Amino acid sequence: MAHDNLMNNYFNPNSVYTEEDFKCRFWIRRHVFERLVHNVQQVNPYFRQKLDRAGCPGFSPHQKVTIALRMMAYAFPTDAMDDTYDMSESTCLDTLAEFYETIVHLYKEEYLREPNQ
Template sequence: MMEEDDARMRINTQLAATAATFWTQEQIQQEGLWGGSVVGCSNKCRGRALGHKKLTMDYFVPNPVYTLEDFRRRFRMKRHVFFRLVNDIPYVNPYFRQTTDATGHLGFSPHQKLTSALRMLAYASLVDQIDESIRMSESTSNENHGEFCRTIVHTYKDEYL
């Protein structure tokens, strides 16, 4: 049973990596110049620190709300694989490091950025769902997804693709 689950997980990972590769190539071809601020658009205080705290309490503390089985089902991977990504990806791509924004507030944590990208890939989650759970805007979710796909392909292509 576990061997079948592991084989299924490997196949799902390969399919996700292939899909990410195609998506990344398409996004690179369509990418335009950064547009900057838009007149009339407001900046919503989404509470990204609260989003990080909730995510941490749900999955990453010694006594989390959700079990390891819940984690594996929801993230489509074991927790140690997620932690490998959390350790590897910020090292390869500085985008995934937590920094301060222009107002001096902490930006999204690597956990939030990876969770957002993984949910978009695993569940085809809409950016509105990401906004509600991770507290990440549409444009940031899309940028984050693209960075994730490019980084995964760059980092693991020799090993898995």
């Protein structure tokens, strides 16, 4: 249900929030977010949606990337994510750590450089 709400609010056609609302909320444009979701799924299987032991779908890639970006952008505490996105504190921390590692792996060559004098 949290995934459906997220998709209806921000990503589906005729979503509740506009492109400008999205940019204000996530600090990036929607197409950049979508490219980021696509890229992290390609590199790290953690960001692909899987079935849990009961056969129910786990967290979606959109949910995981949203959690990571919101925690970084707003310094949201992990327990606040449980109320909004139904993700436990430990899963939020795991997601954030996986996101950091994946972003460094993906974009290190293009955006990171050695410090100069």
